[in-house]
Amino acid sequence: MPGPRRNGRDCSGSSHVFKAALLGAIALAVPATRASTAGAHVAAASRAASRRAPAATSSPANNRWVSKALASRGGADEPEEAAEGIPGVLSEVEVALSSFNDIVGESLLVVDNPKKGTTKEVSASETLDGKHVAFYFSSQAVEDQLEKAAQGQETVRPTPVVKEAYKKAKEAGKELEVVYVPVADSLETYEKAMKDMPWKGIVHNNATVANLIRKAEIRVLPAVIVVDDKGEVVTRDGYSNMVFFPEDFPWKNKSLKEMLGPKFLKADGSEVTAEALEGKVLAVYFSASWCAPCKQFTPILKSVYSKLQKDGKPFEIVFVSSDKSEKEFSTYMGDMPWLSVPFDGKTRGTIAQLLGVSALPTLLVFDEEQQLITANGRQEIIKDTKAENFPWYPKALAELVESPEVITQKPSFIVFMEGGDKDEQARIRELVEPMAEARAKMVEDGKARPAGFLTASEIEPLSTAFRKLVGLDEIQGKYKFMKSKKALLKPRVALLDLMRNQFAVSEEGDLTEESLAAFVASWDAGELQTKEFNLPAKGEEGDAEGAAE
Structure with missing residues (x-):
């Protein structure tokens, strides 16, 4: 049984949530994402085998901070390009050395008559060359599934999010084109969706769609990959960045320092600046006073933190609260020896979503250069209460x-x-x-x-x-x-x-x-x-x- 939820985050322990999700995904024989019970059915969709709707959620597997890091300790500054000769990745090198024709085909679709919903084909290279291009991977099934999952609560459909960001970029005079990549949409559904889209789209039923999904390593929908006018990848997390920073063209990833903010609180109410984190291994702790697994883990974390501080290790923790009220936050924080992000609902929620956190407690550990070491800090510390393996780099x-x-x-x-x-x-x-x-x-x-x-x-x-x-x-x-x-x-x-x-x-x-x-x-x-x-x-x-x- 899933645990209770507040602020959209599950409180049954991230390990439990992930394993349940993965077991469900294995049973379906399709990809899954950590802490996402729906999984990401992109592989099936990319083969146009629309036997079920692909799921859509922002999760660690969709966020560069987490999805790439366990393999090579990567993070926000990890090079996007694949090594030369390694197949299957849409790299800067591949984009730069190819014309857009090679990537999307010779033609794109554009709405010819909005009232009638008719489309026409235009030259891909003439339309895209010399501009920033946002490849928007989605499906109408995704949008429908998001609304269904919301169960009557307010939800955000992906296309309006991209529209808003597109509008702001155009109003600012930016040279931008969006290319919609339909995942498993029927021709009828695709044409209907294109009526309301002010941008271009991939020619339907083109093998380019499956190839783009494979090369771009799309695991979760919706997704936006932005490349600049030189053909270099700006971000693979364009959608998440458009949600929170629609005006921030070209939607580059925020650094961890930018996400966390310029100041932090101590338990006594005093403030310190971000300089207090310089040169230290940093653990970002997502927790809440109402979460039972959090209450079990926090004392363990305190013990490990105290030991590392006593041993003179360059280590700090920043608490990101999911408490509902500032009173709950202050009471819970009052017993913590580390720092905390100030109680600001928008800031805290943005950090959690940008880092793909949907389960409590979660502990993300970053090195001195703010590159992710592990997304499983909680599990690592439970196994290593004496901190002998600090800073818990993943084992090969x-x-x-x-x-x-x-x-x-x-x-x-x-x-x-x-x-x-x-x-x-x-x-x-x-x-x-x-x-x-x-x-x-x-x-x-x-x-x-x-x-x-x-x-x-x-x-x-x-x-x-x-x-x-x-x-x-x-x-x-x-x-x-x-x-x-x-x-x-x-x-x-x-x-x-x-x-x-x-x-x-x-x-x-x-x-x-x-x-x-x-x-x-x-x-x-x-x-x-x-x-x-x-x-x-x-x-x-x-x-x-x-x-x-």
Whole structure:
């Protein structure tokens, strides 16, 4: 059961929320986002297989601060470009060296007669060259689903948000074009939507749509990617920035310092400036006095904070409250030894949404350069109450049950070894870990595309669900005592690429350093034989959705 909600944030513990969401998404065999129970069904939509409406929400997987960071410690200043030769990413280099014809096709659609709703084709290059271009990925199904999810409460439809930002840019004399990329809309729905759009659109049913979704790595709808007049990517978070800063053309990402503001409060009511954070590892703590898991975690966090302060570590925490009243905030803050963002509803809400926080408690940890170290600070601290692993950089090789969000952020290799004893599992970790660490270094140096490495050593719901997803038989504890099940207990490796809706499983046999390296190398070379996840047939979705509850 989800926990209580206030201010739009769930209070059942971010780990619980995410795992429930991921289990639901696995059952649907489509991508999911951390702390988003709806998931992001973009892969299915990109194939124009409109079997269900894609979900829409701002979440950590849609925000650059969080979505890219666990792979290579990236953050707001992380280079957008992919390394040369790495496929599948819409990079500055690719845009700059291509004409817009190569990216969107030779033609775009524009409304010819608004009253009749007729459209005509115009030259893409003549329309876009020399201008800032905002690629607006959405679907009318997304807008309908947002209204349905609001359950009568006030909600914001994506297209009016983009319209407002577009209007303000035009009024300011900016050279801007918006290109609508319809995701899984029928021709009739697309043409109807275009009537109310003052910009251009991709020619319907063009393979360019699926290609753009894949290359731009769109995981959540709506999304806006802005490129400048030189063809360089300005931001991949254009939509979130348009929501909060519609007049701030070209909607570049705010730095963490800009988000948090110029001053902070201490428990005694005194103020300090942002300079107090300079040169320190910073944890941004989203919490509330009414949230039971928060009350359980805060004392643990206080203990770790006190230890780090005593040890002279450069560490600070900034509390962002989700309390409803200033009285609740002051009472809760009064027992905290760290800093807090002032109680300003708009500022606090903006920080939470820009950083993609939708569950409490959440602890985001940033390094001295304000690059994200981990979005799972709460879980890391609970596992490390003595702060021995400070500042909690993600491990190159993680356990599936502890870090399942990795799978939603990048293609991942899962080593299923639930059937092995402790010695066998230790042997496997010893051969996988060096490869995972080498990969992380190559990614950091721009020499390889990101890939996660996970081990599944426990028989538990997540590993069982992923086994089913990739076609491996379920393992039960009693199998370890049955000779007839010996083959099932041998370790297997699976590649999962949720964005592309693809997976592959290693062949049966002993897992060695050579066999694992060959499996990964074949994926790097584009030679790995992958399959698509099986989406449930219509009518089967109810059971799948129930899995997320």
